[in-house]
Amino acid sequence: MNTHLLFRRSRTRLAFWYAGVMAVILSLSGFSMYRFLIQSNWEAMEREMESIAGTLHDSLEPMLPASEEPTSILRRILPELCLVDQPCNISPTLIQRHTTGISDRSTYYIRLFNHQGKLLAFSPSQIIAELPKRLITTPWQTFESSQGIRYHQFTIILHSHDVKNQTHRHSTQPSWGYLQLGRNLEPFDAEVKRIKIILAIGFPIALLLIALSSWWLSKLAMQPIYQSYQQQQQFTANAAHELRSPLASLLATVEAILRVPPVNPEDTQTMLYKVEKQGRRLSNLIADLLFLSSLEQNSSPKPWQRCCLNDLISDLTEEFLELAAASNIDLTNQMPDREIYVLGNESELYRLVSNLIVNAIQYTPSNGHVEISLFEEDRKAVITVKDTGIGIAPTEQTRIFDRFYRIDSDRSSKTGGTGLGLAIVQAIAKRHNSNLKVTSQVGKGSIFNLELPIDCTV
Numbered sequence: 293m294n295t296h297l298l299f300r301r302s303r304t305r306l307a308f309w310y311a312g313v314m315a316v317i318l319s320l321s322g323f324s325m326y327r328f329l330i331q332s333n334w335e336a337m338e339r340e341m342e343s344i345a346g347t348l349h350d351s352l353e354p355m356l357p358a359s360e361e362p363t364s365i366l367r368r369i370l371p372e373l374c375l376v377d378q379p380c381n382i383s384p385t386l387i388q389r390h391t392t393g394i395s396d397r398s399t400y401y402i403r404l405f406n407h408q409g410k411l412l413a414f415s416p417s418q419i420i421a422e423l424p425k426r427l428i429t430t431p432w433q434t435f436e437s438s439q440g441i442r443y444h445q446f447t448i449i450l451h452s453h454d455v456k457n458q459t460h461r462h463s464t465q466p467s468w469g470y471l472q473l474g475r476n477l478e479p480f481d482a483e484v485k486r487i488k489i490i491l492a493i494g495f496p497i498a499l500l501l502i503a504l505s506s507w508w509l510s511k512l513a514m515q516p517i518y519q520s521y522q523q524q525q526q527f528t529a530n531a532a533h534e535l536r537s538p539l540a541s542l543l544a545t546v547e548a549i550l551r552v553p554p555v556n557p558e559d560t561q562t563m564l565y566k567v568e569k570q571g572r573r574l575s576n577l578i579a580d581l582l583f584l585s586s587l588e589q590n591s592s593p594k595p596w597q598r599c600c601l602n603d604l605i606s607d608l609t610e611e612f613l614e615l616a617a618a619s620n621i622d623l624t625n626q627m628p629d630r631e632i633y634v635l636g637n638e639s640e641l642y643r644l645v646s647n648l649i650v651n652a653i654q655y656t657p658s659n660g661h662v663e664i665s666l667f668e669e670d671r672k673a674v675i676t677v678k679d680t681g682i683g684i685a686p687t688e689q690t691r692i693f694d695r696f697y698r699i700d701s702d703r704s705s706k707t708g709g710t711g712l713g714l715a716i717v718q719a720i721a722k723r724h725n726s727n728l729k730v731t732s733q734v735g736k737g738s739i740f741n742l743e744l745p746i747d748c749t750v
Contacts, residue, residue, distance in 0.1 A: 373414060451468055545566045587719040599635070602628075662678070721742060
């Protein structure tokens with residue numbers, strides 16, 4: 293299957309699942325929010341109705357004597373109310389408006405019933421004509437009129453002043469009557485409708501944004517995988533190329549030995565030397581690859597220990613003096629009088645610094661100079677490898693730590709380099725939580741700086 297097609301399908305599936313999960317979460321959240329808003333508005337409306345009804349109830353009960361005729365009593369108590377079978381005054385004064393405590397007469401209404409359920413009085417409103425004449429004593433009722441308008445009302449019992457002062461409240465004497473406060477639910481239903489419209493418009497827009505963001509986020513999620521896959525492909529191609537060259541040379545030499553009888557033993561010795569050289573090159577390449585793999589997987593079983601950098605650099609300088617002298621390069625070091633210790637794997641640190649030194653010697657022309665320095669700065673040990681070599685162009689400085697990357701392929705081939713030295717250096721540096729920096733100018737040389745945390749324990 294085409295690699296790009298595979299990753300595109302994977303990205304599409306990832307985006308689809310992300311959008312699906314987010315759509316479900318958004319749907320549940322939207323429905324919960326919708327129910328919460330409706331329920332909170334409904335409860336707020338009922339609390340308001342209970343408060344108004346309670347205020348009217350507390351104002352009316354002390355003024356309700358049991359022996360007097362109800363119609364005349366209601367006329368004196370609430371002049372604003374309309375009495376049944378009598379003319380109704382629909383122009384209340386400011387004082388009367390305050391008496392009922394309701395200013396929005398287009399929404400609220402009041403009705404008074406006697407204890408037998410007979411309607412005695414009602415507030416002047418067009419709503420009254422649409423209400424049922426029969427009393428329902430259930431505290432809360434919601435119903436719909438013949439015109440399709442919904443109403444919600446609250447009914448509370450009224451006792452006369454005499455009954456209320458009796459010792460036993462629940463005596464055989466009946467209550468005075470019932471106070472009923474209700475309201476038109478059109479404003480509430482309109483608010484519910486607005487919320488539904490907002491959700492109906494907002495939900496598809498939110499889904500569209502989720503789909504777009506999921507496609508973009510899936511790209512971000514797949515990008516490291518895709519880059520890793522590309523690096524793996526590049527690594528496979530580079531490794532195959534590096535292995536093919538010495539292997540082809542080795543096979544050609546062996547074939548020449550088998551097919552062409554040697555004229556003298558010296559020719560055979562030369563050919564066998566070439567076989568050995570290419571075999572060692574293959575062995576070194578495989579060893580470097582395995583070592584680099586173990587570093588990246590952090591699979592080294594050796595525990596860290598205190599390492600003296602002074603001794604490490606002295607040993608490496610002495611070890612590479614012969615190689616530097618063979619290339620007519622001056623190799624020196626500068627170290628402080630005080631010993632500097634760090635925590636780490638000594639063999640890995642030895643490999644790190646040795647790769648830097650070998651790299652500096654290989655890319656420094658004859659009569660050049662390589663200097664290794666060790667000093668302490670801001671509680672960090674700093675190892676510097678400075679050379680007067682060919683230098684590194686700014687565009688290549690970010691690539692020199694890639695596997696198999698070479699600045700000068702011809703020089704590396706002649707010296708037997710595998711192109712893995714600096715990749716190993718960077719892997720060891722990351723493993724030791726150190727900072728590796730390079731500064732270079734083409735034709736003037738390069739400086740590699742390695743900063744390691746100092747171990748201050750005694």
